[in-house]
Amino acid sequence: MNYGIVSQEQLEQIDTILSSKLIKLGVDCVIIIDMAGNIITAKDNGESKYDVYSFAALAAGNFATVDAMAKLVGEAEFSLLFHKGQESNIHFSKIDDELLLISMFGKDISLGFLRLNVVEAIEQIRKVWDTNNG
């Protein structure tokens, strides 16, 4: 995988997937980050104003911590994480060993529906990644 640089074409394809699978569904903000805390791409519904850079740093730390905990209990990984709040929720899902998909959404979307769409989005993103970097 040509990690570190992603082509414009790849990013556009990924952005399209995020828009059609998640933003259209009503998700406020979707970010793809790497495990070092860099942002690969971020998409939002045009209304939400999150500080995505700080978010990425914290999310990478959070995921790394959970990964270390998984190892302690003898799991290879916990591939998804979910934080529930009163008004907003955050869902984390691993794309591969280096990439993480984070969705922030309100209470109007059911978790199950979101998860289905996240799984589909991730499959499509992996394909984009593999065809270009295979």
Next chain:
Amino acid sequence: MSFINLKEKVVQVKIVYYGPGRCGKTTNLEYVNRKFRDQIQSEMVSLKTHGDRTLFFDFLPFDMGQIKGYDIKIQLYTVPGQVKYNATRKLVLKGVDGVVFVADAMEKQREKNIRSLNQLHENLQAYKESIFKLPLVIQYNKVDLKDHGVPILPTAVLRKDLNSRLKVPDFEASAITGYNVAATLKKIISSTVVSIQKKLL
């Protein structure tokens, strides 16, 4: 490894402040945060204990302007300095592009500086990075304590202890007063950006 977004022309650069406990890593970032407020769009993130010790990391994103049409986003991190937190230090070092090693100039901290630098060397090896190749700047912090009657090591001694083999740029500094904090930061940014450019060519 820095992340380069060709679509939006953004380069994200990760710089980590590393060093023994209470050497002044967070104080460095706090000074930068105050001094360069107009270039920083977000709040500094600090994950710390009730006793104000860094628990996980501090994070400060920082816009440096453009180089060859690319926006350079500098991301400053600190590690927790306490001995017991090495697992966390390792996590923060993932994908690092440049390191500032903050040494504590107080006489009684001499051994801790050396131990911490050795551990940095080991931790980088775990990511297949070499302390001899990665952009690195050493800062001898707390030189202001001399004026308060606290015994501190002469810079020559610190240099011999920490920089005799590495031979990287080094600075005497006082993070609390801001002396050479910006100089340290400028040096590590320029070394890191040059190293990224070299990798890309």
